[in-house]
Structures are given as C-alpha cells and as structure tokens.
Amino acid sequence: MKDNSLGDGGDLKVYLERLASADNVQNFVEQNPLGQIAITERSQDWGFYSQVIDTCLQSELQNDVGLPT
CATH class of the missing domain: 1.20.5 (Single alpha-helices involved in coiled-coils or other helix-helix interfaces)
Structure with missing residues (x-):
C-alpha cells in the first residue's frame, strides 16, 4: 500500500496548505471538513x-x- 497523502499534491498536504493560508481557520474547517462524518x-x-x-x-x-x- 502506497500512501501519498503528505506527498506533492497529496490530499492531506493540500488540505493543510489551504488551512494554513485560511483567513479564518474555524470557518475553513467548518466549510471543509476532513475525514468521516x-x-x-x-x-x-x-x-x-x-x-x-x-x-x-x-x-x-x-x-x-x-x-x-
């Protein structure tokens, strides 16, 4: 099994980059939930x-x- 979540273009890496650049972290997380419901x-x-x-x-x-x- 190959996990690229933190690699270039990986889903988690992209999410964290977007989170880091968000003006309002709480709103970002509410509008872009990560993981399971x-x-x-x-x-x-x-x-x-x-x-x-x-x-x-x-x-x-x-x-x-x-x-x-």
Missing part, C-alpha cells in the same frame, strides 16, 4: 459504538471505585 444516534452503526462507549464508561467507573474488572 460524526457518529450520531442516527448512524447505522450506533448500536455498536454505543456498546463500546458503555463498556469504556463501566470500566472507568469500576477503576475509579477500585472494583475488580
């Missing part, structure tokens, strides 16, 4: 990600109170 409750895979979040939160709570995992 956010995962929300309406996303097809929400059930999976919701379970992952719940598992992580449960583990964190157990660690905070010193319960065995």
Whole structure:
C-alpha cells in the first residue's frame, strides 16, 4: 500500500496548505471538513459504538471505585 497523502499534491498536504493560508481557520474547517462524518444516534452503526462507549464508561467507573474488572 502506497500512501501519498503528505506527498506533492497529496490530499492531506493540500488540505493543510489551504488551512494554513485560511483567513479564518474555524470557518475553513467548518466549510471543509476532513475525514468521516460524526457518529450520531442516527448512524447505522450506533448500536455498536454505543456498546463500546458503555463498556469504556463501566470500566472507568469500576477503576475509579477500585472494583475488580
């Protein structure tokens, strides 16, 4: 697999160059999002990600109170 994202004309390099020259970085990012769309409750895979979040939160709570995992 060859990754040219940061090479000449690469998608990430071009994006970062445009970002660096933007007058308003926040507006640029809002108008030119990079990557995948956010995962929300309406996303097809929400059930999976919701379970992952719940598992992580449960583990964190157990660690905070010193319960065995």
